[in-house]
Amino acid sequence: MSRAPAQDVADWWQDSHRQYADGRLVFGGRDLASFATGRETPFFVYSAERVRANLERLINALDAARMPHRIFYAIKANRFAPLVERMRSWNLCGIDTCSPAEVLYALDRGFAQTDMLFTGHAVSNADLDVLAAHPGVHINCDAISTIRRLGERCPGREIGIRINPQVGAGYHAGVHYAGAKPSKFGLYPDRFEEALSVAASFGMRVTQLHFHFGYGYLTQDLPRLSAALEASAWFMDRCPDLETVDIGGGLGTRITADREALDLEAWAALIASHLQPRGLKVHLEPGDYLMKDAGVLVCEVNTVEEKAGVMFAGLNAGLNLQNLWAYYQTPFIVAPLQRRSGALRTYTVTGNINEAIDILAEDIDLPPLAEADLLALMNAGGYGSSSASNHCMRGRFDEYLID
Ligand SMILES: Cc1ncc(COP(=O)(O)O)c(C=O)c1O
Numbered sequence: 001m002s003r004a005p006a007q008d009v010a011d012w013w014q015d016s017h018r019q020y021a022d023g024r025l026v027f028g029g030r031d032l033a034s035f036a037t038g039r040e041t042p043f044f045v046y047s048a049e050r051v052r053a054n055l056e057r058l059i060n061a062l063d064a065a066r067m068p069h070r071i072f073y074a075i076k077a078n079r080f081a082p083l084v085e086r087m088r089s090w091n092l093c094g095i096d097t098c099s100p101a102e103v104l105y106a107l108d109r110g111f112a113q114t115d116m117l118f119t120g121h122a123v124s125n126a127d128l129d130v131l132a133a134h135p136g137v138h139i140n141c142d143a144i145s146t147i148r149r150l151g152e153r154c155p156g157r158e159i160g161i162r163i164n165p166q167v168g169a170g171y172h173a174g175v176h177y178a179g180a181k182p183s184k185f186g187l188y189p190d191r192f193e194e195a196l197s198v199a200a201s202f203g204m205r206v207t208q209l210h211f212h213f214g215y216g217y218l219t220q221d222l223p224r225l226s227a228a229l230e231a232s233a234w235f236m237d238r239c240p241d242l243e244t245v246d247i248g249g250g251l252g253t254r255i256t257a258d259r260e261a262l263d264l265e266a267w268a269a270l271i272a273s274h275l276q277p278r279g280l281k282v283h284l285e286p287g288d289y290l291m292k293d294a295g296v297l298v299c300e301v302n303t304v305e306e307k308a309g310v311m312f313a314g315l316n317a318g319l320n321l322q323n324l325w326a327y328y329q330t331p332f333i334v335a336p337l338q339r340r341s342g343a344l345r346t347y348t349v350t351g352n353i354n355e356a357i358d359i360l361a362e363d364i365d366l367p368p369l370a371e372a373d374l375l376a377l378m379n380a381g382g383y384g385s386s387s388a389s390n391h392c393m394r395g396r397f398d399e400y401l402i403d
Contacts, residue, residue, distance in 0.1 A: 011053035050294035077287030100130035151202025158210030170214035212248025246283035288382035295381015318351020
């Protein structure tokens with residue numbers, strides 16, 4: 001995706017969760033313009049109800065396919081404490097972590113060690129010391145080095161091994177985590193037997209295989225998920241103690257009009273077809289799927305100006321708060337909180353960070369914009385606040401959870 005497709009703000013993405021009513025944007029049952037009154041921008045607003053609906057949709061699909069499962073929310077996507085604590089109160093999922101700090105943070109939010117997975121890369125001795133002190137956390141090792149150093153600290157611990165299925169999927173080729181080119185993630189067949197013997201030398205049973213193969217896979221990518229599961233069979237055959245296959249996160253949300261949402265019935269049936277005959281359980285680590293459309297970044301337009309034939313709208317937020325278009329070319333839905341009347345115009349929406357890549361949306365069609373208008377960047381709930389930086393010392397933002 002090199003260019004965000006033109007969109008009509010009255011169009012495809014509206015549903016009971018977010019829609020226009022009399023030209024005013026309603027999100028999670030709230031009139032956002034009213035909500036923004038008296039609040040400083042930029043701010044993120046998250047709908048707990050939507051997160052729960054996203055989670056229950058996955059659970060229901062796997063239950064319907066009679067596929068034994070457990071979901072671990074990838075907390076890297078959004079760690080806003082009230083939201084994580086709310087998720088804890090639902091008792092519907094565990095937490096997937098990728099750093100010791102995330103483990104400690106999730107413990108503080110009320111999750112138990114046994115509710116947690118850890119799947120990290122380039123895991124240091126200091127990281128392993130923390131993990132060793134938390135024996136209930138299930139660790140997926142993605143290098144022989146990690147297995148050896150973990151084994152030295154806690155022999156006999158059950159582990160998972162992250163494998164590389166050599167097939168990736170997602171919103172576009174640039175966000176595939178696995179493919180023909182060797183990547184840093186996971187074990188390949190060439191050294192897998194060695195990994196197993198290192199684990200065995202420390203008495204560690206390998207009860208889980210793990211892969212995470214992309215970012216934003218949708219229905220059209222299900223053959224790739226099937227290929228990844230097929231590639232995993234070779235590894236499964238070599239793990240006599242296997243109980244679970246963890247297929248990671250990467251589930252996509254509908255972000256453009258031209259692609260259908262992930263067909264969860266087909267998805268669950270596919271997983272079941274590969275794992276049920278072996279009597280295995282599936283673990284999932286969705287992050288963005290739960291958060292993406294449950295969060296909005298509300299910003300103020302401060303500059304509207306045509307330059308060299310392009311109409312730019314500058315905002316009081318930038319890639320330091322939401323980098324998905326700048327880094328990954330995955331578009332947001334941009335929608336004014338209150339629509340002005342008049343014909344649609346094509347805008348490039350820019351951030352306030354002094355980097356040429358600080359673009360939030362490119363060549364999108366919007367109702368006329370004016371300075372001081374408030375805009376919503378929708379599908380901004382994941383990897384926004386959790387990866388925010390203070391670039392240009394513009395790191396200030398607020399967050400709100402709504403029911
Ligand atoms: C190992 C692992 N699991 C889960 C996730 C969550 O992915 P997503 O937010 O795309 O679902 C990631 C993201 O990088 C990951 O690396």
